[in-house]
Amino acid sequence: MGPIAEAVSAAGGSLVRVFGRAEIPLTLLDTPDRLILLRDQLRLIDAAIREIGAPSLPARLSMGIGIAGLGPVGVQVRAAETLGEALARVEVATPLLLQTATLTSVRLQGANAFYGYAVTERIESGRQANEILALGYLLGTVRHFLGPAWRPSHAVVTGAYLPGRSEIEALLGAEIAFGSRAGLVFPACHLDAPNPNRHDPLGPDTAADEPIGDDLAACVAQLIELGLDEARPSIDGIARRLGISRRTLQRRLDDAGTRYADIQHRVMARRAKALLTAEVLSIGRIAVELGYSDASHFTRAFLEWTGMTPSHWRRVVRSRGSTVVS
Incomplete structure (x- = not known):
């Protein structure tokens, strides 16, 4: 919630109005570590976008935070030996951390891999914005192994229309297509990429x-x-x-x-x-x-x-x- 609130305030928007539209008490900003329902998170992002008129906000948030914003999932990524192992670890950790509301997975499609993200609840409001937010984190995961300049073959979001598409594509560094599930498409050979800076979670803290x-x-x-x-x-x-x-x-x-x-x-x-x-x-x-x-x-x-x-x-x-x- 903190980065969303900061973005709204920086753009001159009203936090009272944003939280009111999302039907979330503003006092939650005093306890940002508290878990809230996914549907509430999606409403909050949607309300923030409407308040400041910036459909690219989810991409800016996730690209700005990078792998650091993945928290414990980021630990799993940094501890894996290869990209493929990292994505497998994230697939196991994501439903545990997000209370089964979301999931990630990797599917092979010929010579390509599809690193997908899905919201498992029946939620429509803010779903596409959440997917854009997730794409930034998916990119951060892969770029940890392949470097900050790496670009996927293309990205995918659900729906048939994406507001602010060109700006979002520029922020993500990838063309966006529409499909039944959000995700990134890239050559499957990248799954064998070694971790250039592996972290031992049991090492000295x-x-x-x-x-x-x-x-x-x-x-x-x-x-x-x-x-x-x-x-x-x-x-x-x-x-x-x-x-x-x-x-x-x-x-x-x-x-x-x-x-x-x-x-x-x-x-x-x-x-x-x-x-x-x-x-x-x-x-x-x-x-x-x-x-x-x-x-x-x-x-x-x-x-x-x-x-x-x-x-x-x-x-x-x-x-x-x-x-x-x-």
């Missing part, structure tokens, strides 16, 4: 060893760590412990270059890794310990933090005979 920020941010991290012994602490509870308002805490953390959600995720990821490595508790019990209602919600969160499911993490750590990984 330098970010976790770096200072979180100023003393306030470090204090927040410590309070979250202590709070995990009782229940998952909320930003309101931490603000009360510090004797300041929620808004003040958010503003001061923002001044320090971080967010409450980032600190909380880092602390919870460290605790989860320690519990998984110890192999004393089941994954379901660890989920409860961290304040999740069930193992599936914990699995999605852990996948977002590390790019791996808890069971996969535990198996790999066991096979390496590792101690706790930071």
